[in-house]
Amino acid sequence: MNFDNFEILYEGEGPLINWYDPDEMREWFRDNKRREMFDKRMSVKEAVSKFIKNGSYIASGGFGHIRVSMNIIYEIIRQRKRNLIMACKTAVHDSDILIAAGVVDRVEVAYAFGHELRGLSPASRRAVEEGRVKVLTEWSNAAFQWRFKAAAMGLPFIPARVLAGTDTFRKSSAKIVRDPYSEKPIVLIPACYPDVAFIHVHRADIYGNSQIDGITIEDLELARAAKRLIITTEEIVQTEKIRSEPWRTTIPYFLVDAVVEQPYGSHPCNMPLLYYYDEEHIAEYIQASKTDEGLKEYFNKYVYGASDFWEYLELIGGTKKLEYLKRVEQLRETPIVPWASR
Amino acid sequence: MSKREYSPSEYMICVAARTLEDKKTIFVGTGMPMIAAVLAQRLYTPNILIVFEAGGIGPLIPRLPISVGESLTFYKAIMATSMDYVMSISQLGYLDYGFLGAAQIDMYGNINTTVIGDWDKPKVRLPGSGGANDVGSLCWRTIILMKQDKRRFVNKLDFVTTPGYLTGPGAREKAGLPSNTGPYRVITQIGVYGFDEKTKKMKLLALHEGNTVDDIRQNSAFDIIIPDKVKYTDPPTKEELKVIREIDPLGLIVGRK
Numbered sequence: 001m002n003f004d005n006f007e008i009l010y011e012g013e014g015p016l017i018n019w020y021d022p023d024e025m026r027e028w029f030r031d032n033k034r035r036e037m038f039d040k041r042m043s044v045k046e047a048v049s050k051f052i053k054n055g056s057y058i059a060s061g062g063f064g065h066i067r068v069s070m071n072i073i074y075e076i077i078r079q080r081k082r083n084l085i086m087a088c089k090t091a092v093h094d095s096d097i098l099i100a101a102g103v104v105d106r107v108e109v110a111y112a113f114g115h116e117l118r119g120l121s122p123a124s125r126r127a128v129e130e131g132r133v134k135v136l137t138e139w140s141n142a143a144f145q146w147r148f149k150a151a152a153m154g155l156p157f158i159p160a161r162v163l164a165g166t167d168t169f170r171k172s173s174a175k176i177v178r179d180p181y182s183e184k185p186i187v188l189i190p191a192c193y194p195d196v197a198f199i200h201v202h203r204a205d206i207y208g209n210s211q212i213d214g215i216t217i218e219d220l221e222l223a224r225a226a227k228r229l230i231i232t233t234e235e236i237v238q239t240e241k242i243r244s245e246p247w248r249t250t251i252p253y254f255l256v257d258a259v260v261e262q263p264y265g266s267h268p269c270n271m272p273l274l275y276y277y278d279e280e281h282i283a284e285y286i287q288a289s290k291t292d293e294g295l296k297e298y299f300n301k302y303v304y305g306a307s308d309f310w311e312y313l314e315l316i317g318g319t320k321k322l323e324y325l326k327r328v329e330q331l332r333e334t335p336i337v338p339w340a341s342r
Numbered sequence: 343m344s345k346r347e348y349s350p351s352e353y354m355i356c357v358a359a360r361t362l363e364d365k366k367t368i369f370v371g372t373g374m375p376m377i378a379a380v381l382a383q384r385l386y387t388p389n390i391l392i393v394f395e396a397g398g399i400g401p402l403i404p405r406l407p408i409s410v411g412e413s414l415t416f417y418k419a420i421m422a423t424s425m426d427y428v429m430s431i432s433q434l435g436y437l438d439y440g441f442l443g444a445a446q447i448d449m450y451g452n453i454n455t456t457v458i459g460d461w462d463k464p465k466v467r468l469p470g471s472g473g474a475n476d477v478g479s480l481c482w483r484t485i486i487l488m489k490q491d492k493r494r495f496v497n498k499l500d501f502v503t504t505p506g507y508l509t510g511p512g513a514r515e516k517a518g519l520p521s522n523t524g525p526y527r528v529i530t531q532i533g534v535y536g537f538d539e540k541t542k543k544m545k546l547l548a549l550h551e552g553n554t555v556d557d558i559r560q561n562s563a564f565d566i567i568i569p570d571k572v573k574y575t576d577p578p579t580k581e582e583l584k585v586i587r588e589i590d591p592l593g594l595i596v597g598r599k
Binding site: 062063064065066088090092109110111112113114116117118120125128129131135138139140141142143145146149160161162163164165166167168171176184185186187214215216217218219220221270272273276277279329331334335337339340341342 | 372373395396397398404405408409410411412413415416422423424425426429432433452456461463464465466467468469470471472473474475476479480501502503504505508513514515516517518519520591592593594595596597
């Protein structure tokens with residue numbers, strides 16, 4: 001057999017981050033993921049200090065402002081982690097606030113530095129423009145999640161037909177080869193195994209068997225790609241519930257390293273079917289993030305000033321606010337949107 | 343109807359809605375495209391299928407979503423799935439139209455949403471591709487909605503985030519992108535553009551009411567092909583405006599600067 005004729009046509013200039021030989025990863029998953037069901041419940045403090053180290057490559061589940069584990073994010077800030085690399089695969093509030101807090105200093109970007117319709121992110125934009133945060137690579141959303149899919153399949157790469165011909169490709173770590181079947185150029189998207197992922201779910205048992213209601217976004221792939229996986233959950237349920245409807249399990253226990261229970265744990269983000277975004281709080285954050293002084297006050301009040309997420313929930317308006325966010329999510333009330341023009 | 347009764351963005355939304363064909367699939371992003379797709383579904387093309395990148399397929403949208411991932415994007419949908427599923431069916435050829443926005447565009451419909459200035463030392467850092475490169479690579483036809491001026495219609499992009507026709511005829515296929523795909527329309531506050539079949543360069547299809555060919559020249563750094571006889575689009579109707587304001591009662595998009 002001749003292995004020399006796999007012709008590389010183009011190579012992205014970007015550094016290859018958190019890619020490993022598939023055989024190395026097979027051994028890693030064999031040696032580091034216990035196969036038996038054991039109680040993985042722990043406090044958010046313990047989960048963050050145990051699994052997230054300075055310099056770790058992290059990825060957040062959900063979609064920027066949707067089903068994001070703010071409980072973990074605030075705790076990362078509270079523990080003053082430094083020099084983290086983040087997968088900004090449609091990262092919005094999650095990456096913005098971690099960059100603003102000085103926690104993340106390198107990013108791989110599909111989408112970041114914006115708050116969708118709310119406008120650009122003052123804090124993380126400032127950080128990039130002043131060189132305090134380094135963009136390592138560029139991707140598209142499909143390309144980034146296919147990096148997780150390649151990892152989730154135990155493959156070194158996955159072929160795809162996006163990125164070709166653009167500077168997005170040039171600044172990625174993908175390669176273009178001639179496909180031996182169609183003989184057309186094809187993009188090879190390298191696998192990405194984040195050191196730690198944190199995913200917020202609707203319910204999980206004590207072992208980590210998890211159910212997500214609604215769209216799963218990239219979490220099916222991310223859960224398998226990540227070396228360590230922290231599940232935060234709105235509620236802990238009996239394993240009997242999981243076993244009574246196993247087709248609803250989106251993440252099985254053997255992928256999971258920690259289970260943290262935290263109702264409303266995604267506030268101020270949207271937890272589909274449970275509570276809507278807190279637009280007033282997000283607007284307060286974006287306003288504060290326009291200056292370093294404002295950010296300092298924000299973090300002092302809502303993150304360092306709260307010893308845990310329950311205290312934080314009191315600070316943002318307590319039960320009254322949370323009940324309102326539930327009514328908005330159930331379409332029983334119109335949201336208050338401070339930046340709306342009417 | 344006098345000019346003051348609608349905003350430029352409402353005009354663009356109406357033109358975009360009328361551009362869609364019925365019984366087609368539409369890949370929709372945040373902002374104006376969402377309103378255009380819902381407007382089209384309610385008034386003109388009831389059998390379109392609206393698809394969101396985060397996994398919502400075929401929702402009946404009750405209120406304007408702020409993000410393409412929130413629960414309203416799969417409200418009464420036919421499927422709530424994953425980004426892998428949506429991007430895979432796009433790659434498979436199931437997505438007919440895709441909407442895009444842009445900070446900069448060139449004559450071949452290539453777009454930039456990544457950076458203004460140098461990539462290493464950005465003057466303005468923008469969000470990046472998001473799903474744009476995927477939509478621009480994989481949908482059969484893309485429709486770009488953007489504001490037009492000389493800083494946005496440029497000769498050379500600061501960064502090619504999403505492919506248009508790249509360097510001209512045949513360049514997409516040569517790069518490995520799916521065959522017979524590419525930008526279909528560019529809709530701005532001044533007019534609607536298409537792309538010349540032979541050269542793949544941008545050409546004027548129609549001006550919006552109250553604009554002139556000179557307005558195009560004043561607001562583009564590159565030459566746009568102008569036909570001998572210029573056509574005009576119809577301004578928004580009362581019915582269209584009524585529906586737009588029902589979809590976006592808070593003015594999250596249409597009332598903004």
